[in-house]
Amino acid sequence: MIKNIAFGAFLLISGLFFAQNTAMSGTEAKAFVTRVSSGTQQIKTLQSDFTQTKKMDFLDKNIVTHGKMSLRSPNMLSWRYTKPYQYSIVFKDNKIFINDQGKKSSVDAKSKTFEKINKLIVGSSNGKMFNDPEFTVTYFKNASFDVARFTPKSSQLLKYIKQIELYFPKNQSTVSQVNMLEASGDTTNIVFKNTKINAPIAASEFTL
Template sequence: MKTKLLLLTILLCSFKISTQEIKMSAQEIAKFKETVESQSKSIKTIKTDFVQIKHMDFLTKDIESSGKLNFKVPNTLSWQYTKPYQYSIIFKNNKVYINDQGKKSTVDAKSKIFEKINKLIVGSVSGNMFDDKEFDISYFKTKQHYIAKLIPKTAAIKKMIKQIDLYFPLKENTVSEVKLIESSGDYTKITFKNKILNAKIDDAVFTN
C-alpha cells in the first residue's frame, strides 16, 4: 500500500513539474517569435478539426462541441460545428455568414471593432498575433508547450476578452490550443487536431 501511494505521489509531482510554467528569457522570446512569424508567412491555408470547451461558472458541466475549421489567406475563415449540433459561421469579404441548422443570415461587418475581432480570430488560428500595439504579451514555456499570453490594450476588445492564451507545441510552430478568457472569468478553450497546412481548399467550403 505504501509503495502504491509513493508511486502515485511521484506521478503527481512529475505531472506538476511538466506543466509548470516558466517565464521565457528575452533570447528565447526573440527566437520563438522569429520562428512562428516565419511559419505564419508560409501559411496559405489551414484545415483542422477542433474541439471547443465552453466553461461558465454557473453551469455544473462544461459545454463541449466539435467540428472542422478551414482558413485561407488573407482572412477567409470557416467554422463548421458538427457536434452536438449543425452550425457554421463564415468570415469573408467583410461579412459574416451564419447557417444555424438551415436558418441562414448575413451580417455586414464593416466596422473597426469587426476588423479587430476578425484579426484576432485569424491570428489565433495562424499564430500571428504578436502585435505589441494591440496587446501586452508575456511568454512562458512548459515541457510540452510555448505559451503566449495576450492582454488586450484597447477598451473595445477588453469588454469582450480579458486574456488570450495561445499554446504552441515545442516541435511545432503553429497554435494547437487557444483559450479565450472573458472579463467574468468564463472561458472558451479550443483545441486543434489533425491539422494540415497548405492543402487545397475548395471555395465551396466558404459558402453556406
C-alpha cells in the same frame, strides 16, 4: 448574442484551465517569434478538426462541441460545428456569415470587435499576430508548449475578453490549442487535431 457566438467560435477562437507557465526571457521570446513567423510564411491554407469546451459559471456541466476549422490566406476563416448541433460561422470580406441550422444571417464586421478577433486568428497562421496593435503580448513556456498570451489594450474589448492564450507545441509554428478567459469569468478552450497545411480547400467551405 452574436458577440457571444463570435467569441465562442474564435476560442473563436474544453475543460479549460490556465496552466502554470514560466515567463520567457527576452532572448527566448525573440527566438520564438522569429521561429513562428518564419515557419508560417508559406502557409496558404490550414484545416483542422477541433474540440471546443466552454465553461460557464451558471452551468454545472461544460458545453462540448466538435467541428472543423478552415482558413485561407489572407482573410477567409470558417468554423463549422458538427456535433452535437449543426452551426457555421464564416469570416469573409469584412463580414460575418452565420448559418444556424438553416437560418442564415450576416453582419458587417468592419471596424468592430469581431474583425479584431478574426484578425488575431488569421494572424496565428502567418505570424502577424505578434504585431497586432490591439493587444499586449507576453510569452511563456512549459515542458510541452510555448505560449503567447494576448491581453486587449482597449476598454471596449476588455468588456468581453480578459486574455487569450495560444499554445504552440515545442519546435512547431502552428497553434494546437487556444484558451480564452472572458471578462465574465467564463472560459473557452479549443484543441486542434488532424491539422493539414496547404491542402486544397473547396470554395464551398467559405460559403453558407
